[in-house]
Amino acid sequence: MARLSGKTALITGAARGIGQTIAELFALEGATVLVTDIRDDEGQSVAKTCADHTPDSRYFRLDVRNEHEWQSATETITKTFGRLDILVNNAGITGFEGGFVPHDPENTTLEDWRSVHAVNLDGVFLGCKYALRLMKSHGGSIINISSRSGIVGIPRAAAYASSKAAVRNHTKSVALYAAEMGYKIRCNSIHPAAILTPMWDAVLGEGEERERNLQEHSAEIPLRVFGQPRDVAYAAVYLASEESQYITGIELTIDGGILAGATAAPRR
Numbered sequence: 313m314a315r316l317s318g319k320t321a322l323i324t325g326a327a328r329g330i331g332q333t334i335a336e337l338f339a340l341e342g343a344t345v346l347v348t349d350i351r352d353d354e355g356q357s358v359a360k361t362c363a364d365h366t367p368d369s370r371y372f373r374l375d376v377r378n379e380h381e382w383q384s385a386t387e388t389i390t391k392t393f394g395r396l397d398i399l400v401n402n403a404g405i406t407g408f409e410g411g412f413v414p415h416d417p418e419n420t421t422l423e424d425w426r427s428v429h430a431v432n433l434d435g436v437f438l439g440c441k442y443a444l445r446l447m448k449s450h451g452g453s454i455i456n457i458s459s460r461s462g463i464v465g466i467p468r469a470a471a472y473a474s475s476k477a478a479v480r481n482h483t484k485s486v487a488l489y490a491a492e493m494g495y496k497i498r499c500n501s502i503h504p505a506a507i508l509t510p511m512w513d514a515v516l517g518e519g520e521e522r523e524r525n526l527q528e529h530s531a532e533i534p535l536r537v538f539g540q541p542r543d544v545a546y547a548a549v550y551l552a553s554e555e556s557q558y559i560t561g562i563e564l565t566i567d568g569g570i571l572a573g574a575t576a577a578p579r580r
């Protein structure tokens with residue numbers, strides 16, 4: 313039997329990258345998937361793929377920064393499906409989408425700092441708030457996609473690191489709040505690193521430069537390769553399913569060993 317059979321799942325930022333793969337794997341595992349993003353065309357096409365497995369899967373636009381959009385998503389879900397079982401707060405930005413601007417602690421503008429937090433942190437706060445309301449009568453699983461950057465400092469991507477650290481911590485507040493209230497809602501964070509998605513395009517460049525950069529970055533990963541979106545999606549299926557029913561408030565790293573320790577070692 314499929315591992316998410318009969319469940320309804322909403323995934324933010326699901327038009328491409330990790331969110332897309334989570335959406336498609338969830339559908340394959342039997343979940344009806346609400347694919348959401350601000351990239352409408354790509355989102356529609358992901359929803360179509362999901363609907364091949366679970367026909368009620370669909371796309372709708374949801375800008376995670378906007379509370380009104382969360383409210384209308386809640387209304388749509390209540391009217392159409394009557395319940396939500398799984399939320400994956402996946403949408404995220406680095407701050408480098410429009411090109412390289414300073415993101416170090418000394419030179420980041422307040423505007424750039426806030427725009428990264430608006431998506432990565434406000435978006436997760438709002439998602440958790442409305443998921444708690446939608447799930448509290450019957451239970452569910454909230455999965456927040458943080459980052460290894462939420463565990464260590466990143467000097468040249470300080471807003472990204474700060475927002476992801478806040479997501480790590482908020483996950484634990486949500487997990488404990490839900491437990492205290494007697495809701496059967498679990499909340500966990502996933503901390504990926506070096507997963508090859510379009511998010512890396514700005515960093516890696518194109519053509520030969522991309523190949524060179526890929527090799528250089530890979531050499532710094534203990535497993536020596538970039539991860540794939542499915543490496544994160546398999547973990548999300550586990551945290552979304554009943555298989556993880558005794559797990560709440562954890563942080564799961566998926567990083568090829570990067571956070572296991574320093575690779576610097578005495579050489580012969």
Ligand SMILES: NC(=O)c1ccc[n+]([C@@H]2O[C@H](COP(=O)([O-])OP(=O)(O)OC[C@H]3O[C@@H](n4cnc5c(N)ncnc54)[C@H](O)[C@@H]3O)[C@@H](O)[C@H]2O)c1
Nearest residue numbers: 325328329330375376402403404459504506507509510511
């Ligand atoms: N790729 C990695 O190596 C890596 C590492 C650590 C953490 N992550 C996290 O994983 C998540 C997915 O990253 P990805 O690599 O697939 O990135 P991606 O850029 O490929 O996809 C991100 C998606 O989020 C959407 N999005 C952006 N702003 C939005 C908004 N305001 N409302 C709704 N959707 C919005 C984008 O349109 C896009 O479809 C992010 O939270 C990211 O921080 C990725």
